[in-house]
Amino acid sequence: MTLTQLGAFVLVARLGSVKEAARALNVSEPAVSQALTALRQHLGDPLLVRGPGGMTLTEGGARLLPIASQMVVLGAEAEGAVRAALGAPETLRVVAVPALAEFVATPLLEAFAARSPRGVEGDAGVAAGREMAVLLHNRLADIALGPPLADDQGGLVGEPVFRARLIAVGTAPAPRPLWLVDPSGTDPSSETSRLLRRLKVPEDRVRVYPTQTAAWAAAADGDGLAVAIAHLVAPRVQRGELRVIGTPATPVEITWHATTLAPDRRPPLAGAFRRFLATAEALHIMRSPGSGVPPSRFRPPVYVTIWS
Amino acid sequence: MTLTQLGAFVLVARLGSVKEAARALNVSEPAVSQALTALRQHLGDPLLVRGPGGMTLTEGGARLLPIASQMVVLGAEAEGAVRAALGAPETLRVVAVPALAEFVATPLLEAFAARSPRGVEGDAGVAAGREMAVLLHNRLADIALGPPLADDQGGLVGEPVFRARLIAVGTAPAPRPLWLVDPSGTDPSSETSRLLRRLKVPEDRVRVYPTQTAAWAAAADGDGLAVAIAHLVAPRVQRGELRVIGTPATPVEITWHATTLAPDRRPPLAGAFRRFLATAEALHIMRSPGSGVPPSRFRPPVYVTIWS
DNA sequence: CGGCCGAATAAGGGAAGCCTTAACGTGGGG
DNA sequence: CCCCACGTTAAGGCTTCCCTTATTCGGCCG
Numbered sequence: 001m002t003l004t005q006l007g008a009f010v011l012v013a014r015l016g017s018v019k020e021a022a023r024a025l026n027v028s029e030p031a032v033s034q035a036l037t038a039l040r041q042h043l044g045d046p047l048l049v050r051g052p053g054g055m056t057l058t059e060g061g062a063r064l065l066p067i068a069s070q071m072v073v074l075g076a077e078a079e080g081a082v083r084a085a086l087g088a089p090e091t092l093r094v095v096a097v098p099a100l101a102e103f104v105a106t107p108l109l110e111a112f113a114a115r116s117p118r119g120v121e122g123d124a125g126v127a128a129g130r131e132m133a134v135l136l137h138n139r140l141a142d143i144a145l146g147p148p149l150a151d152d153q154g155g156l157v158g159e160p161v162f163r164a165r166l167i168a169v170g171t172a173p174a175p176r177p178l179w180l181v182d183p184s185g186t187d188p189s190s191e192t193s194r195l196l197r198r199l200k201v202p203e204d205r206v207r208v209y210p211t212q213t214a215a216w217a218a219a220a221d222g223d224g225l226a227v228a229i230a231h232l233v234a235p236r237v238q239r240g241e242l243r244v245i246g247t248p249a250t251p252v253e254i255t256w257h258a259t260t261l262a263p264d265r266r267p268p269l270a271g272a273f274r275r276f277l278a279t280a281e282a283l284h285i286m287r288s289p290g291s292g293v294p295p296s297r298f299r300p301p302v303y304v305t306i307w308s
Numbered sequence: 309m310t311l312t313q314l315g316a317f318v319l320v321a322r323l324g325s326v327k328e329a330a331r332a333l334n335v336s337e338p339a340v341s342q343a344l345t346a347l348r349q350h351l352g353d354p355l356l357v358r359g360p361g362g363m364t365l366t367e368g369g370a371r372l373l374p375i376a377s378q379m380v381v382l383g384a385e386a387e388g389a390v391r392a393a394l395g396a397p398e399t400l401r402v403v404a405v406p407a408l409a410e411f412v413a414t415p416l417l418e419a420f421a422a423r424s425p426r427g428v429e430g431d432a433g434v435a436a437g438r439e440m441a442v443l444l445h446n447r448l449a450d451i452a453l454g455p456p457l458a459d460d461q462g463g464l465v466g467e468p469v470f471r472a473r474l475i476a477v478g479t480a481p482a483p484r485p486l487w488l489v490d491p492s493g494t495d496p497s498s499e500t501s502r503l504l505r506r507l508k509v510p511e512d513r514v515r516v517y518p519t520q521t522a523a524w525a526a527a528a529d530g531d532g533l534a535v536a537i538a539h540l541v542a543p544r545v546q547r548g549e550l551r552v553i554g555t556p557a558t559p560v561e562i563t564w565h566a567t568t569l570a571p572d573r574r575p576p577l578a579g580a581f582r583r584f585l586a587t588a589e590a591l592h593i594m595r596s597p598g599s600g601v602p603p604s605r606f607r608p609p610v611y612v613t614i615w616s
Numbered sequence: 617c618g619g620c621c622g623a624a625t626a627a628g629g630g631a632a633g634c635c636t637t638a639a640c641g642t643g644g645g646g
Numbered sequence: 647c648c649c650c651a652c653g654t655t656a657a658g659g660c661t662t663c664c665c666t667t668a669t670t671c672g673g674c675c676g
Binding site for chain 1: 309310311314351352353355366367368369371372375376378379382383385386387389390391392393394
Binding site for chain 3: 310312313335336338339342343346358
């Protein structure tokens with residue numbers, strides 16, 4: 001019984017799927033499945049069985065979950081506690097929806113680290129809206145940037161940090177255009193996805209690009225309409241590369257929120273970052289973060305191995 | 309960072325010594341030292357340094373201890389919780405002073421298992437008085453049989469379960485005899501050791517045997533005086549193999565206690581065993597447990613690997 | 617009934633855990 | 647001053663983790 005195995009178990013139980021847990025941990029599916037197998041064998045209980053709507057807990061699994069969950073959290077705390085005593089640079093793990101990760105997460109982290117007296121290291125990861133709450137609860141991330149999070153279990157607090165407008169850009173209006181979106185197009189809880197639903201765009205008229213920048217480039221080539229954050233795409237519109245195309249559902253106002261654990265369970269650094277988000281400097285970065293970071297610099301979804 | 313490493317750390321911190329922790333875990337000294345080294349390296353803090361009176365915690369170690377301790381306990385609970393849901397036989401880990409381990413622990417466990425409706429497996433281990441409290445707190449044992457335990461941290465409850473008389477036996481009185489004792493002669497908190505101190509027996513007049521039975525045999529050969537539990541050695545006295553030798557400090561009344569965690573944190577099985585100790589059957593076993601178990605059947609000090 | 621999706625298994629390899637015995641500091645006490 | 651007790655390091659061996667890719671199983675939907 002190792003902490004890694006317990007961590008995998010907790011994540012599968014909370015996300016209801018081996019596949020999603022594997023994605024969240026950034027490992028292959030069999031890696032998670034195997035961790036589960038080892039735990040099952042060790043404890044002599046299936047723990048999780050396939051059920052309608054995902055993996056469901058057995059009696060034994062249900063008893064294990066709260067205990068395992070606590071152990072995982074304590075494991076993260078143990079490292080933090082000792083490092084804090086040591087004055088080592090702390091790490092802040094930020095998880096964000098694709099658009100924020102692409103444009104503002106890294107500049108924000110760099111600015112935050114620069115103004116912080118003690119050393120701070122930052123990691124930015126990408127996650128779907130649904131996973132964010134679980135990642136926070138599991139201490140796999142310290143703060144989540146994106147849509148307001150549904151707070152199933154309680155213990156999360158969120159506040160709006162920035163408002164933006166979602167628009168459609170392309171070269172010309174079209175009766176039945178191809179829609180070019182970033183990965184949040186595959187996340188049902190994202191604003192982009194909601195927009196597509198409101199426009200009744202069928203699946204086969206949607207093409208997903210790894211970044212919003214890539215979708216814009218395709219749109220500029222006349223491949224279709226790209227969904228874009230208005231103030232971020234503005235320079236390209238001014239340069240004439242793209243035109244704003246009106247649709248029945250755009251522009252739409254969206255609000256990004258920052259969500260953390262409740263103050264009493266939240267790492268101090270997460271609180272500091274949250275306060276930083278309210279500063280003029282942070283607002284400026286969100287308004288004009290400079291050019292997008294090239295895709296190759298991105299970490300795979302959720303770069304984190306808390307225990308090792 | 310593994311649970312094994314954390315367990316070793318906690319035990320060293322609580323016992324103040326690598327050597328004692330190794331004994332309690334029934335592994336070699338370097339095994340513990342190595343676990344510590346790995347943890348130190350992983351966390352980048354010495355955690356424990358040599359100090360006057362044993363290993364003492366660093367700042368970081370002090371922060372880690374409560375967290376690690378909780379993780380270890382949760383690890384034990386995790387296994388218990390799942391097994392309980394499964395109806396698997398529960399295990400009861402008894403730790404006892406040498407005399408009790410030698411004569412009564414195994415018969416008691418067997419009788420308890422026999423009368424228990426659900427399957428019960430028992431393990432008996434030997435420990436010095438000082439270690440017992442730590443073993444209970446660390447969930448390395450469920451119940452301790454021996455002298456009343458000093459309860460540093462609180463959370464332990466003990467009650468007297470049996471009274472016995474400590475006497476000296478041999479073939480003839482001698483002015484300055486060699487004293488033949490079981491391993492509790494090396495445990496300063498034991499009744500045997502206290503008796504030797506009261507008689508002002510110098511170290512070089514004490515010989516330690518692996519069991520009380522072995523000490524009696526040597527005494528019967530005229531090698532010296534053996535310390536014995538009166539009612540257990542009675543048959544040999546009746547057979548004329550040994551004589552009771554009076555001394556200024558014997559006979560001395562001693563009382564064995566059963567100690568567990570407080571009821572709210574105590575495994576149900578430990579409570580059941582404690583109640584069992586009050587039954588007529590248990591009293592009968594303690595009074596005349598039959599012949600001593602041959603030494604070879606003994607487990608090494610504390611047979612337990614909670615995690616594996 | 618065929619195709620698909622998600623979970624599980626197989627096979628393999630590199631890293632780490634964890635134990636041992638033997639040898640090596642090092643500080644305190646006779 | 648030497649020795650002893652105790653912690654640590656060294657070296658070796660075995661097991662387990664833990665990840666990968668490729669393949670198989672099993673339920674579900676059209």
